[in-house]
Amino acid sequence: MEATPASVTKLIDELSELPGVGRKTAARLTFFLLRNQNDLAERLATALHDLKERTRFCSVCYNITEDDPCPICSNPDRDPRVLCVVEEPLAVIALEQAGVFRGVYHVLHGVLSPSQGMFVENLRIGELVTRVRGGDVDEIILATNPTSEGDWTASYLLTQLHPLGVRVTRLGRGLPVGGDLEYADSVTLTRALEGRETI
Amino acid sequence: MEATPASVTKLIDELSELPGVGRKTAARLTFFLLRNQNDLAERLATALHDLKERTRFCSVCYNITEDDPCPICSNPDRDPRVLCVVEEPLAVIALEQAGVFRGVYHVLHGVLSPSQGMFVENLRIGELVTRVRGGDVDEIILATNPTSEGDWTASYLLTQLHPLGVRVTRLGRGLPVGGDLEYADSVTLTRALEGRETI
Numbered sequence: 001m002e003a004t005p006a007s008v009t010k011l012i013d014e015l016s017e018l019p020g021v022g023r024k025t026a027a028r029l030t031f032f033l034l035r036n037q038n039d040l041a042e043r044l045a046t047a048l049h050d051l052k053e054r055t056r057f058c059s060v061c062y063n064i065t066e067d068d069p070c071p072i073c074s075n076p077d078r079d080p081r082v083l084c085v086v087e088e089p090l091a092v093i094a095l096e097q098a099g100v101f102r103g104v105y106h107v108l109h110g111v112l113s114p115s116q117g118m119f120v121e122n123l124r125i126g127e128l129v130t131r132v133r134g135g136d137v138d139e140i141i142l143a144t145n146p147t148s149e150g151d152w153t154a155s156y157l158l159t160q161l162h163p164l165g166v167r168v169t170r171l172g173r174g175l176p177v178g179g180d181l182e183y184a185d186s187v188t189l190t191r192a193l194e195g196r197e198t199i
Numbered sequence: 200m201e202a203t204p205a206s207v208t209k210l211i212d213e214l215s216e217l218p219g220v221g222r223k224t225a226a227r228l229t230f231f232l233l234r235n236q237n238d239l240a241e242r243l244a245t246a247l248h249d250l251k252e253r254t255r256f257c258s259v260c261y262n263i264t265e266d267d268p269c270p271i272c273s274n275p276d277r278d279p280r281v282l283c284v285v286e287e288p289l290a291v292i293a294l295e296q297a298g299v300f301r302g303v304y305h306v307l308h309g310v311l312s313p314s315q316g317m318f319v320e321n322l323r324i325g326e327l328v329t330r331v332r333g334g335d336v337d338e339i340i341l342a343t344n345p346t347s348e349g350d351w352t353a354s355y356l357l358t359q360l361h362p363l364g365v366r367v368t369r370l371g372r373g374l375p376v377g378g379d380l381e382y383a384d385s386v387t388l389t390r391a392l393e394g395r396e397t398i
Contacts, residue, residue, distance in 0.1 A: 003288075003295035005265040007253040011246040017239055019231055025219070031289055032218055033250060034263060035308070040216055045247035047210040048240045051232060054206040064233055066204040089202075090230055096202035109234070 008034070060131070062107040062124045064089045072096075072104055079103045081138040085128065085157065087111050087145055095143070103141075106131065111144060112153040123153075125160065132164050142170040207233070259330070261306040261323045263288045271295075271303055278302045280337040284327065284356065286310050286344055294342070302340075305330065310343060311352040322352075324359065331363050341369045 004012075008030055015026035033041040057063070058070035065071070072078060072092075082103030086092055087110060095101050108123045120126075132140065142157055144150035154170055161168050173191035175184055184192070203211075207229055214225035232240040256262070257269035264270070271277060271291075281302030285291055286309060294300050307322045319325075331339065341356055343349035353369055360367050372390035374383055383391070 003262070003271060003291045005254055005263060007246070007249045007265060008263060011243075011250050014239065014243045014246045018228055020224070027289060027292070029217055030250070031263075031287065033247070034254065034288075039251075040213065041247045041251050044210075044213045045244040047206070047213045048232070048244035048247070050206045051210050051229070052238075052240050055204055055233065063202070064204060064207060064230075066206060072202060088230065089233075090226060092202045093226070 061105045062109060062127065063092055063105055077102070081136055082141070083132070083137050083139070084141045084143050086143050087150065087153075091143060091145075103139075108144075108153070111147075111149045112156060113149050120156070125157065128157070129160050129164070132161060132166055137166050139167045139169060142168060144170075146171075146173060260304045261308060261326065262291055262304055276301070280335055281340070282331070282336050282338070283340045283342050285342045286349065286352075290342060290344075302338075307343075307352070310346075310348045311355060312348050319355070324356065327356070328359050328363070331360060331365055336365050338366045338368060341367060343369075345370075345372060 011030045011033075012023060012026045015021055015029055016023050018026075021029070033044075054066050055064050056066075056068060058065045058068055058073055060069045060073040063070050063072065067074075073080075079102055082101075083106055084095065084101060084103055085106045085108060086095070087108050089107055092105050092107065095105075106124065106128050108125065108128070110118050110123050112118055112120065112123065131137075140157075140161055142154040144154045144157075158168055172195060173188070174195050175181065175188065175192045181189075210229045210232075211222060211225045214220055214228055215222050217225075220228070232243075253265050254263050255265075255267060257264045257267055257272055259268045259272040262269050262271065266273075272279075278301055281300075282305055283294065283300060283302055284305045284307060285294070286307050288306055291304050291306065294304075305323065305327050307324065307327070309317050309322050311317055311319065311322065330336075339356075339360055341353040343353045343356075357367055371394060372387070373394050374380065374387065374391045380388075
């Protein structure tokens with residue numbers, strides 16, 4: 001269309017590939033960037049370029065890192081005998097923000113979901129088994145998401161890890177702190193009842 | 200935080216500056232880009248770089264363009280005597296998609312809004328007056344948005360254009376096609392009643 005220059009259409013096309021960004025949002029973002037006086041477009045371009053250029057997977061835990069092994073794996077104050085298995089690097093960030101876990105991580109990079117084309121060989125499951133077999137691990141915390149796919153992945157991991165004779169736990173289920181009983185769904189309430197604690 | 204590499208944090212920071220993008224969304228987009236196999240991050244970086252590198256304002260209508268004058272202004276099939284004044288390049292795209300307007304445009308790049316720091320000198324209003332004074336213009340369609348600020352800007356433009364003896368019109372107001380009377384607000388209904396047509 002003659003009203004839109006090729007470079008504008010191009011950016012709208014690329015932005016539309018982002019999850020949750022439709023063509024209208026992409027167009028609005030593009031024109032926001034065109035109007036922006038602080039060189040945000042250029043800064044974004046540099047940050048995007050550096051993202052893939054500078055980051056890699058940690059060869060120990062497969063988290064995203066600039067240094068290999070990552071700062072968590074190479075931190076002598078962390079306990080390498082407690083391994084927390086998560087689906088995504090975002091989960092590591094969430095757990096680190098909580099600031100209570102002092103062990104190390106293993107990032108699967110996904111969850112078992114055959115309908116989405118995610119099989120055992122697409123996840124870092126083989127690497128986990130090798131790592132546990134080769135290392136001095138006391139406990140593995142399965143911290144997959146509390147979804148049916150996350151639970152299924154945890155069950156599969158348990159079958160693989162159980163023969164290795166290591167203690168396997170999972171994160172507690174129940175009411176989220178700050179939540180309202182009135183709005184809790186029945187599955188969460190059932191889990192909260194089953195997991196009730198003596199006070 | 201040791202869990203997040205600097206280049207990842209950097210991109211999250213930059214993405215958070217986009218309108219409607221909070222830190223959680225920015226983090227999700229960043230990790231989507233990290234996982235993406237099709238080099239979307241690199242393609243986005245190139246598109247963002249090209250955006251400011253290749254585009255400029257058309258020296259006639261101030262629309263975004265790669266060539267000056269823009270394809271619309273330099274199209275001999277378009278009628279330069281009918282001038283449609285819009286707030287933003289996005290409005291040009293919307294009107295071109297409708298495909299009925301065969302005149303040319305003038306892009307103000309904003310709307311009068313003193314509280315937002317948008318005054319007469321921040322818009323392409325002087326350029327519009329000069330253009331109308333110097334050219335052979337029969338009609339000016341004020342197509343600012345149907346908001347109080349858009350209406351106010353149109354009123355101001357009318358005071359500037361009226362002395363030049365040119366016909367000034369504005370886009371019709373009424374019910375949007377495909378809309379539902381039940382959901383129309385009272386101001387739109389009032390305008391629709393005032394602007395009722397004999398059939």
